[in-house]
Amino acid sequence: AQTVTQSQPEMSVQEAETVTLSCTYDTSENNYYLFWYKQPPSRQMILVIRQEAYKQQNATENRFSVNFQKAAKSFSLKISDSQLGDTAMYFCAFMIDDKIIFGKGTRLHILP
Amino acid sequence: GAGVSQSPRYKVAKRGQDVALRCDPISGHVSLFWYQQALGQGPEFLTYFQNEAQLDKSGLPSDRFFAERPEGSVSTLKIQRTQQEDSAVYLCASSSIRASGGHGETQYFGPGTRLLVL
Numbered sequence: 001a002q003t004v005t006q007s008q009p010e011m012s013v014q015e016a017e018t019v020t021l022s023c024t025y026d027t028s029e030n031n032y033y034l035f036w037y038k039q040p041p042s043r044q045m046i047l048v049i050r051q052e053a054y055k056q057q058n059a060t061e062n063r064f065s066v067n068f069q070k071a072a073k074s075f076s077l078k079i080s081d082s083q084l085g086d087t088a089m090y091f092c093a094f095m096i097d098d099k100i101i102f103g104k105g106t107r108l109h110i111l112p
Numbered sequence: 113g114a115g116v117s118q119s120p121r122y123k124v125a126k127r128g129q130d131v132a133l134r135c136d137p138i139s140g141h142v143s144l145f146w147y148q149q150a151l152g153q154g155p156e157f158l159t160y161f162q163n164e165a166q167l168d169k170s171g172l173p174s175d176r177f178f179a180e181r182p183e184g185s186v187s188t189l190k191i192q193r194t195q196q197e198d199s200a201v202y203l204c205a206s207s208s209i210r211a212s213g214g215h216g217e218t219q220y221f222g223p224g225t226r227l228l229v230l
Binding site (some may be wrong): 004032033037042047091093098101104105 | 143145147152153154155156157160168171201203205207216217218219220221222223224
């Protein structure tokens with residue numbers, strides 16, 4: 001079965017701190033894509049960052065970066081210099097054959 | 113339009129009623145996806161279209177769920193004889209190129225329709 005596991009249901013950090021959200025996944029496929037999506041309280045799902053599984057270099061997008069460990073099937077998200085606007089649900093997901101499989105999410109609170 | 117839009121944003125239905133949820137994808141997007149998000153859970157895939165063709169409906173939970181995209185743009189998700197377990201947020205997403213081929217094209221999500229079945 002193809003699954004995504006996010007072991008941290010909820011996290012809180014102070015503004016300007018760095019936070020890492022964990023994600024592991026299980027698939028027998030070799031070619032796939034990994035994503036982190038953000039879902040603020042307004043519920044519009046927004047893509048934060050994506051990673052192609054065939055690329056060894058970790059993706060970065062401004063304050064957001066990932067630590068992709070293919071052998072361990074781990075895909076964590078690091079948010080640097082966290083901001084109040086980062087408060088949201090964060091979903092780890094992977095895509096195979098264009099079908100996205102999501103984890104259950106981590107609720108992240110950035111505290112002023 | 114600027115993004116994916118969905119209507120209505122909220123729908124309350126009595127058990128047994130039929131409902132229809134609409135999705136307007138980003139103009140020109142070929143692929144359209146429907147997901148169901150139960151409270152406190154991540155979205156789960158329901159079905160997807162490439163233009164007007166429904167290529168995968170493996171996630172539809174029962175034959176009460178039906179989706180269509182007759183002209184390859186707007187899509188409607190219909191739920192017949194709604195049950196309380198159908199209460200969820202229904203998300204629509206679209207992407208710009210053909211879904212098949214494993215290109216990992218980014219999917220852009222709409223705001224969702226929150227369905228409450230009483």
